[in-house]
Each structure stands twice: as C-alpha cells, then as structure tokens.
Amino acid sequence: GAVVSQHPSRVICKSGTSVKIECRSLDFQATTMFWYRQFPKQSLMLMATSNEGSKATYEQGVEKDKFLINHASLTLSTLTVTSAHPEDSSFYICSARASGGAYNEQFFGPGTRLTVL
C-alpha cells in the first residue's frame, strides 16, 4: 500500500509554545488529508479535513485558531498546535486519500505523540 509519513514521531514541549507536525504522502498525490486525535485508551476522533489549496474544514468543538492546518501541496499537510497546553497532549494521526480512481483509498501515518509539560 501507499506510504504516509509523519514528522516528528514524538515531541515534548513547554506549555505556551507552538508545535508543527508534518504529514507527507510519499508515493502518491493526496487531494485530501485528515487529522485525527487519539487520547489514551480512546478511539480516533476526526479533527479536520483539508483539501489541497483550500481552507480546512474543522469538526465541531475543534478550535481552528488553535489547530492550524495547511495543505499547501498534494503531498504535504501540516498541523500546528499553537500555544500548546498540557490538555493538548495526545497522539495525532494524519491520513491521506489518493486522488483519482473509482475508490479513493485512505492511508494512515504512524502518528505523532505530543507531550506538553
């Protein structure tokens, strides 16, 4: 299957700082990328959907000014957690959907563990 990478895999930061997480589709073009958040022992919750060149669509309850999403190219989306606080500590997983074809399969990155002190 296609490969989606995330960088960094782990990040620890101080409260009040901003953290950027990159999501790349390595061998295909992704017109749509998704960002999920997973708290310990819970399921993946969709945060936002981004289409290349357009503003992201955020799920209800997700602050768009806090979680900035940029999908500037068909292979790269970034999630920036601004002014991070301990309650933002979570496992963030991105997913990319290939363009074209009768069925657009969705591939998942390995996740980024964010810890805010």
Add this chain to the structure above:
Amino acid sequence: AQSVAQPEDQVNVAEGNPLTVKCTYSVSGNPYLFWYVQYPNRGLQFLLKYITGDNLVKGSYGFEAEFNKSQTSFHLKKPSALVSDSALYFCAVRDSGNNDMRFGAGTRLTVKP
C-alpha cells in the same frame, strides 16, 4: 452521517481458539467498511476492507470479516488466535459518497497462552 459501534471494550480468548470482534455500522448510502489494528504507541495498520462483491473478506494475518447488510454488521474473525494478535482493533466506515472515515471506540483483544 455515518457511525460505527463496537459493543465490546474487551475480548479475551485463549490461544488457538477462534476469535470474533464485533462491529455494527450506520450509513446513509452504501458502506465502505474497514478493520485496523493498533499496537501500543503505533499508528493504524490496515487489516481488510469491504467495498463491494463477496460478503466474506479475507485480510492480513489470517483475519477475515463478513459483511451482513441485513444486520448492518461487519464482524472481524480469525479461526485460531495467536498471542501476538493481542492489540487494539478499530472498525471504521465511510459511505460511498466519499465522506470522511469514522471509527468505532475500539476493542482490546487479549489472547492468553
């Protein structure tokens, strides 16, 4: 909007016994159904999917799932469990209108030797 229910938080089976992890879904159109497995501090690993065709879908590591339209279910099965199958399993659904994927709450499978 689509949704998924995994009624069991935890499933325990003995090694060598068959296992079943349950999943039911709700969509407005035709469902695309998926199973993923997650090991601690790792991302999701794809196991199998149902898009169309045969109701019995075979996937990775000996897993299979059966699509049952009348019961709106997509239970994951394996004839003989391994200790290494112990992990968190997620069922997910998209409707054929190409909306985003929604996940169930997850089921923790523990296979005891």
